[in-house]
Amino acid sequence: MKVALLTGVTGQDGAYLSEFLLKKGYEVHGIKRRSSIFNTERIDHIYEDPHVENPHFFLHYGDMTDSTNLIRLIQQIQPDEIYNLAAMSHVHVSFEIPEYTANTDALGTLRILDAVRLLGMEKKTRIYQASTSELYGKVQEVPQTETTPFYPRSPYAVAKMYAYWITVNYREAYDMFACNGILFNHESPIRGETFVTRKITRAVSRIVLGLQDKFYLGNLDAQRDWGHAKDYIRMMWMILQADEAEDWVIATGKTTKVREFVRMSFAEAGVELEFKGEGVEEKAIVKACNNEKYQLPAGKEVLSIDPRYFRPTEVDILVGDATKAREKLGWIPKYDLQGLVKDMMESDLKLMQKQQYLRDGGYRIKNYFE
Numbered sequence: 001m002k003v004a005l006l007t008g009v010t011g012q013d014g015a016y017l018s019e020f021l022l023k024k025g026y027e028v029h030g031i032k033r034r035s036s037i038f039n040t041e042r043i044d045h046i047y048e049d050p051h052v053e054n055p056h057f058f059l060h061y062g063d064m065t066d067s068t069n070l071i072r073l074i075q076q077i078q079p080d081e082i083y084n085l086a087a088m089s090h091v092h093v094s095f096e097i098p099e100y101t102a103n104t105d106a107l108g109t110l111r112i113l114d115a116v117r118l119l120g121m122e123k124k125t126r127i128y129q130a131s132t133s134e135l136y137g138k139v140q141e142v143p144q145t146e147t148t149p150f151y152p153r154s155p156y157a158v159a160k161m162y163a164y165w166i167t168v169n170y171r172e173a174y175d176m177f178a179c180n181g182i183l184f185n186h187e188s189p190i191r192g193e194t195f196v197t198r199k200i201t202r203a204v205s206r207i208v209l210g211l212q213d214k215f216y217l218g219n220l221d222a223q224r225d226w227g228h229a230k231d232y233i234r235m236m237w238m239i240l241q242a243d244e245a246e247d248w249v250i251a252t253g254k255t256t257k258v259r260e261f262v263r264m265s266f267a268e269a270g271v272e273l274e275f276k277g278e279g280v281e282e283k284a285i286v287k288a289c290n291n292e293k294y295q296l297p298a299g300k301e302v303l304s305i306d307p308r309y310f311r312p313t314e315v316d317i318l319v320g321d322a323t324k325a326r327e328k329l330g331w332i333p334k335y336d337l338q339g340l341v342k343d344m345m346e347s348d349l350k351l352m353q354k355q356q357y358l359r360d361g362g363y364r365i366k367n368y369f370e
């Protein structure tokens, strides 16, 4: 039985990858942070009571900023594969906490690599590093490939650039099987609530159900290459099964504006929108509501711009060329953007219906302004 260790096990990708590896027959170990409230919601359904016989899924306390903890866990678990997914992963927030972001995302990666080397496990343990399309930042070439130059545009991206190169350096210096997956944006029903796609699908669901009046976004012109996380985690595993340790772009090859994602999400609920105005004055107005379940009158304003969501430096357009992964790893995504929006909207509508029942039953429900 192969043994995998995942950092960031409580995040979107960690949850899907754990499930995937368990189905493949792996023993899976995940590192979670201590938190004052439960932070395992995404993996609760696969967590096994540690008292049952022969469990396959284990959680350990740890932190990317704590070298001795990481060394001890790697020594104890003796993983065949490490997936380094832990990160302070919010680009905008990284401008607020740049030092912490560097410590976790850049030095955290070094700590993992160096622990494996220190323990003499270079030949045993394969390492996947969660690299990102944010490395391309101020884009030098469209579409972006494995050879496109980097130009990071946030403390997050700069930290991830260190992580990228230290992974390459350890591979070359110590002959380690260490790989970067340069993954473009991937989303899902369990995407963090403050990333733009999930913020949109949650807000749209709340608005059509009458739980919220309108919502606010920043730059609607940003373009992203959005895929489904379920497709992307499969590639993380494929990257570590390859014959050679290499770096790989994983992307759909299509790019879409944030504005269009808003339009598609409302359309999924049967609501047609019209965008009026420009810049910070832009607004989205209901043109028609074709779903009799929802009471949205034509002319209702459902979205405005709030400049607080603008970033000090923005990444305008990302679109990846995953030809290498397609040809050498057989990368064929199952979801297109329409399928992704549908999956996220179905899930958030269900989730928000639960809130609607609570509200109608006289219970107080949370407001979400983020």
Ligand code: NDP
Binding pocket: 007, 008, 009, 010, 011, 012, 013, 014, 031, 032, 033, 035, 039, 062, 063, 064, 065, 084, 085, 086, 087, 088, 089, 090, 104, 130, 131, 132, 133, 182, 183, 184, 185, 186, 187, 192
């Ligand atoms: P999430 O933000 O959903 O998850 C991040 C995980 O890292 C969480 O489990 C979080 O724990 C954990 N974490 C954060 N800081 C620390 C720390 N100091 N020590 C230990 N654990 C920590 O990210 P995703 O699942 O979306 O992404 C996974 C990885 O892939 C990240 O490294 C991200 O930067 C990268 N990436 C993501 C892309 C995407 O589109 N999703 C695209 C390209 C790269 P907690 O739950 O306690 O907060």
Ligand code: GDR
Binding pocket: 089, 090, 091, 092, 131, 132, 133, 134, 183, 184, 185, 186, 194, 195, 196, 197, 199, 216, 217, 218, 219, 220, 222, 223, 224, 258, 309, 310, 311, 314, 315
């Ligand atoms: P990104 O994702 O920065 O690409 O990083 P995010 O969803 O946060 O932003 C995408 C684009 O949408 C614009 N935007 C807004 N973004 C947020 N979060 N909130 C808003 O209100 C809003 N309005 C407009 C942003 O300006 C941006 O252009 C994600 C993360 O998962 C990273 O960890 C990962 O490395 C990259 O994707 C690839």
